[in-house]
Amino acid sequence: MKAVRRLLVLALVAALCVLTGASGAAAHEERESTFPPGTGIAPTYRPYDAAKPHLVVCKSDSGKRIAAMTDPKVKALNATLLPQCAFQHIQAAVDAVKTKGTNIYVLPGLYREEPSWNPPCAQSYDGGIVSYDLIVSCGEVINLVTVAGDDPKDADIVCDTALCNLQIEGTGVRMEDVVLQGGFKADGDWIKHNGIKADRADGFYLRNLTAELFRENAIYVHETDGYTLDHVNARNNDLYGILTFTSDHGLIKNCEASYNGDSGVYPGGQADVNKDSTTTGPLTRWAVEITGCESHHNALGHSGTAGNSVYFHGNSYHHNAAGFVTDSFVPNHPGMPQDHAWLTGNKIYSNNENYFERFVHSGICARKPAERGYGKGTVCPTFPVPVGTGVLIAAGNYNLVEKNEIYDNWRYGAMLFWVPGAIREDYEPFAQYDTSNGNWFKNNRLGFHPSGVVQPNGTDFAWDEQGVGNCWEGNVSSTGTVTDDHEVIPLPTCASGGSVSPIGNVTKTARNAPCATYQREDEPDPAGCDWLDSPTKPAARRDAPGEASAAPAPPAGGGNATPAAPAPSAGGSLPTTGVSALPAIAGVLLAGAVLLVHRRRTRAHP
Secondary structure, X not given: OHHHHHHHHHHHHHHHHHHHOOOOOOOOOOOOOOOOOOOOOOOOOOOOOOOOOEEEEOOOOHHHHHHOOOOXXXXXXXXXXXXXXXXXXXXXXXXXXXXXXXXXXXXXEEEOOHHHOOOHHHOOOOOOOOOHHHHHHHHHHOEEEEEEOOOOOOOOOOOOOOOOOOEEEEOOOOHHHEEEEOOEOOOOOEOOOEEEEEEOOOOEEEEEEEEEOOOOEEEEEEOOEEEEEEEEEEEOOXXXXXXXXXXXXXXXXXXXXXXXXXXXXXXXXXXXXXXXXOOOOOOXXXXXXXEOOEEEOOXXXXXXXXXXXXXXXXXXXXXXXXXXXXXXXOOOOXXXXXXXXXXXXXXXXXXXXXXXHHHHOOOHHHOOHHHOOOOOOOOOOOOOOOOOEEEEEEOOEOOEEEOOEEEOOOOEEEEEEOOOHHHHOOOOHHHHHOOOOOOEEEOOEEXXXXXXXXXOOOEEEEEOOOEEOOEEEOOEEOOOOOOEOOOOOOOOOOOOOOOEEOOOOHHHHHHHHHHHHOEOOOEOOOOOOOOOOOOOOOOOOOOOOOOOOOOOOOOOOOOOOOXXXXXXXXXXXXXXXXXXXXXHHHHHHHHHHHHHHHHHHHHHOO
16 A cells, blocks of 8 residues: 555656646746744734824715715714815825824725826836735736835834835715726726735735725735734725735624635635644634624635644635635745645525636637626636535645535535645655544534525535545534545544544545646646536425525626637546546646646735
């Protein structure tokens, strides 16, 4: 058995080495990033105080919007702030901050930030990696609004300028009363990659606004130690709604994210504060806490490559293609492989939206961005997921999924599978089986709609039968029996010590492998991949009161568009049985994964 394992590792690594040289070149990468020192705290909200430093931003119609307000308390605050307005653009106010701990109040209105569209400082930028120095001197090359808090002249990444502890707050009644909007150029392309980026901006607090229509991220927090995103709405973006990367001491609460082509909320490359712990369960230290958020109608409700030490509780993720996803796929993410997410007390349901068929396979996502129908329901998925899945752990360790309501996900309630370290460019033999271990699925309620009707998952649990210490215990199903997809090894209990196989079921690995070759533009419908097919509604499912199972909606942004033929897939069908298929399995899996790695790496964090 040990000899077989060694041969498999060598085959995986050799295949990757050969295939990497043929992979596509990077188009636009993030700079090399590291974790902040970890000495910060998530900032708390500062209410209005006339004696404290503050600046006010407004639009020409803000007064009219304030006059129409019906909430007397909010209206009174806005009436006080309106005469103090000195800026028409948020970036202008950020640039005018002179004192740490300043509040910027943004009065109701639509903020397009036109001076950021094509500033003189951006004329010399011709693409490629954006250094931190460039972010400081001309963040407008990729951002509509930039908050850069570290002085680039020093060697650390600690916030030490007037922009530390900055609070930006929309003053409307609703998040939608203040809108930061990107949109499209005259040629149909995106105006900006990102909406607002907080870079090394320790103590950053963003509250009560909406950001929409960006090529990459509506709200982006990078290398920041201590931040809070409170009552923010991120919608209608090609990739991510809310993205945080190599940051620590984060709090994301009461947010909404919808109609994003990758994920609504993405805490990736999070500070690996529990990397040395082999304990599964509640811990005392988290890199980011996410609570009270609703993420819906995205390709993924949540994702996070190296989403380490994520405390995820009290959220509602629904009507995405997949609900909560975390993974260890992509190289150059500090903190790999992923570890220690705690999912508890969440509702993860009805994640069956097939945006692959509706928008990618129809040809709508191949149009110019301005013609796709963003803002009218269009979602153009950039990452392959098994449509109809509630929770997906694609290679991670010591994650606890407990006491959640997981129902009406027509493929899988929760799915766990292994990914070799070579995929993330870690070729050490021990790294090939360092995921997925110590993952516990405990005391979840499966298939129960809150009204009491039965809305089962297609299969409650899917697992590739790999890993050490994975277990399932105390889960209950509305159908009376918790279902799983085991072929050889039944789901082990936690009391037994969990799973013991570092290799797993290669047949299942082979079935998943073709899906890794998905690319929205070049290979939108890989041969042999069933993840992108619409799952079948479970026969036992019953409509809840006031709910009717609806037929798929017509394509947005184009109506009766003639479906475009999918790009041809390379190769034929992949063998799904037999030990003799291992070299082919490894080759196809790694070929697709390398493409996936480079695509997601180059698009995720500019």
